[in-house]
Amino acid sequence: MAIGSAAVDLSGSKGRQRRERTVKTIFLAAGISSLVISIAIVFTLLGKSIEFLTNVGLDRLWTDPHHWAPRVGRFDLATVFMGSLLITGVAMLIATPLGLGAAVYLAEYANPRVRRVLKPILEILAGIPSIVIGFFAVQWIGPEFVQRISSQADAFSLCAAGVGVGVLVSPLVASVSEDAMRAVPNSLREASYGMGAKKMTTVVRVVLPAAISGMVAALMLAASRAIGETMVVALAAGAAGDANYTADVFEVGTTVTAAMASLAVGTDQVATAGGEGAGQAVNSLFFLGLLLFLVTFLLNVVGDLFVRRIENRY
Amino acid sequence: MSASDVAISRKITAERALTGKRIDVTGLAFQVVLLLCLLACLFFIVALVGTVLVEGIGVFEDRGTDFLSSNLSRISDRAGVSQAIFGSFALALIVVLVAFPLGVATAVYLEEYAADNVLTRIVRLNIRNLAGVPSVVYGLLGLAVFVQILGTNRGAGGGLTGGKTILSGGLTLAILVLPIVIITASEAIRAVPQSLREGGYGLGATKWEVTRSLVLPNSFAGILTGVVLSLSRAIGETAPLIIVGAFFGTFFTTGSAGFFDKITDSTYTALPQVIFQWTQEAQSEFNTQLAAAAIIVLLGVTLLCNMAAVLLRNRYEKKW
Incomplete structure (x- = not known):
């Protein structure tokens, strides 16, 4: 008698096994769906971008003088990328001190009761829709903040939009870097106090170096958010549709994202107007989208590597 | 003087002895700067909500829920x-x-x-x-x-x-x-x-x-x-x-x-x-x-x- 037939089969009824396999397949399909989304994004962007590049001469992408005016076929990348660079720069200038300062205070100085109240408030600020920040940038940041710093500033300016984006990403910086600092084990702080170090010395020389990769990650993620931010810029920077090249943050301008939004607002008119240049204005959306995707992808991957470094260390 | 008062005054004496009676000015300044960063974040929320309320509340005062419907x-x-x-x-x-x-x-x-x-x-x-x-x-x-x-x-x-x-x-x-x-x-x-x-x-x-x-x-x-x-x-x-x-x-x-x-x-x-x-x-x-x-x-x-x-x-x- 074979041993196999003597052993009791414990795997349950056929129906139960079948259900188990069905459920597993469903879950696997769900898991794969996220990959499908990524592939769809890349293929959509690539396909239309290739269509765009084959129909538009490369000289159109770097016009002289620099000028972004998609409806007349001037797709100057320098204009929109300079705008994105300036906005991100201003935003990080605001978000780095505010976000990191708030994080250090919450993680190291605030007593637990204060932290329990303030952390949720910061998280709520992180949830304010960007269109609202855009309105705030137009109504308050522009006139009350930017025009007080520089009397030459326009009512709408890259600076106002940049400060708005900075306000938008500060809570993100604060939240991620606070998590990093709280992940630093207390034994490090106690060792520092044991050596007779003051609180500030402990924070600056022990905690911050230990949490540095988390803080860098926070800044990378914030920069990626700032580059991808659309509505604040579309509302507050003043020249979303057609823009001249500018390197002055106090002038009006546009960014990659705001240019896309304003192109899309006019898609109907462009599409019905017909003609070769019109179709390409819509396709230029996808080309800008591809470039934007690549830049943010790079920042996110590098930021992610830093986050994983703290996760692995302690 | 109660027992806890004595304990506190002893603690203060011990702290003075250890820190040499000096207040850590840089440390305090550092803490204040950090607090200011946090308050600046919160200030922007207040300014934002304030701006929106000042401009928008009039519509609700004039028209009530008519605006919603x-x-x-x-x-x-x-x-x-x-x-x-x-x-x-x-x-x-x-x-x-x-x-x-x-x-x-x-x-x-x-x-x-x-x-x-x-x-x-x-x-x-x-x-x-x-x-x-x-x-x-x-x-x-x-x-x-x-x-x-x-x-x-x-x-x-x-x-x-x-x-x-x-x-x-x-x-x-x-x-x-x-x-x-x-x-x-x-x-x-x-x-x-x-x-x-x-x-x-x-x-x-x-x-x-x-x-x-x-x-x-x-x-x-x-x-x-x-x-x-x-x-x-x-x-x-x-x-x-x-x-x-x-x-x-x-x-x-x-x-x-x-x-x-x-x-x-x-x-x-x-x-x-x-x-x-x-x-x-x-x-x-x-x-x-x-x-x-x-x-x-x-x-x-x-x-x-x-x-x-x-x-x-x-x-x-x-x-x-």
Whole structure:
């Protein structure tokens, strides 16, 4: 008698096994769906971008003088990328001190009761829709903040939009870097106090170096958010549709994202107007989208590597 | 002098002796600067809410709930957000119906079923990256896939989604928030202790039975938090809606169409889209007062969602 037939089969009824396999397949399909989304994004962007590049001469992408005016076929990348660079720069200038300062205070100085109240408030600020920040940038940041710093500033300016984006990403910086600092084990702080170090010395020389990769990650993620931010810029920077090249943050301008939004607002008119240049204005959306995707992808991957470094260390 | 007073005065004496009676000025200054950073963040919230309230509250004082129940109009005294509220509600409904099951299923797969192999690692990395893709890019995906490919004739109508419809917009937003749902649901599922699962297996339950009756009920609060958060994100998103073609203008009418007709109608709008439209108008009644009033409605909804999420998390956070 074979041993196999003597052993009791414990795997349950056929129906139960079948259900188990069905459920597993469903879950696997769900898991794969996220990959499908990524592939769809890349293929959509690539396909239309290739269509765009084959129909538009490369000289159109770097016009002289620099000028972004998609409806007349001037797709100057320098204009929109300079705008994105300036906005991100201003935003990080605001978000780095505010976000990191708030994080250090919450993680190291605030007593637990204060932290329990303030952390949720910061998280709520992180949830304010960007269109609202855009309105705030137009109504308050522009006139009350930017025009007080520089009397030459326009009512709408890259600076106002940049400060708005900075306000938008500060809570993100604060939240991620606070998590990093709280992940630093207390034994490090106690060792520092044991050596007779003051609180500030402990924070600056022990905690911050230990949490540095988390803080860098926070800044990378914030920069990626700032580059991808659309509505604040579309509302507050003043020249979303057609823009001249500018390197002055106090002038009006546009960014990659705001240019896309304003192109899309006019898609109907462009599409019905017909003609070769019109179709390409819509396709230029996808080309800008591809470039934007690549830049943010790079920042996110590098930021992610830093986050994983703290996760692995302690 | 009571005993505790003596203890305190001894502590002070000991501290003076150790710090040499000096106050740590740099340390104090450092702490003050940090506090100022935090207060600056909070100040911006106060200024934002203040600006919006000052500009927008007048509309509610003059017209009360009439603003909420009126349709869009070219006349500023009659313009309201009822169509926008309907649009936002319908979009949110589609987002929940699509992103919730798909997101939770993906999270269950990653946490309970997936073996630690290359495919799983790629899926995980991919989800983290999807969470960081700018929302306009999702708009482009929606435009290409839902509006143009699934709604045939370059978005003019027909096909599965009917082109530029609430359905297309909702599906786009659902894909946008999917990574958030997956990540928060994964964290909630991971927080369920292994011993609970082992107890289930010990009783002879299969993997699905353990997942259904032990893992999911115990991670439900965390999953719900993620869904509420993603909902508030979806309600506030403007850029993707602009790209997939939500209505841009000051006036449209849908007549007395039923719910399902409206969902596949090619004219729809949502709260953030109306705010964007109004800010682009030249008259200050539209670009300031009405826009601010609509923002009060939008902020009310999203902040309620976020507060609900934070409270849910704090209330049901289990300490195992």
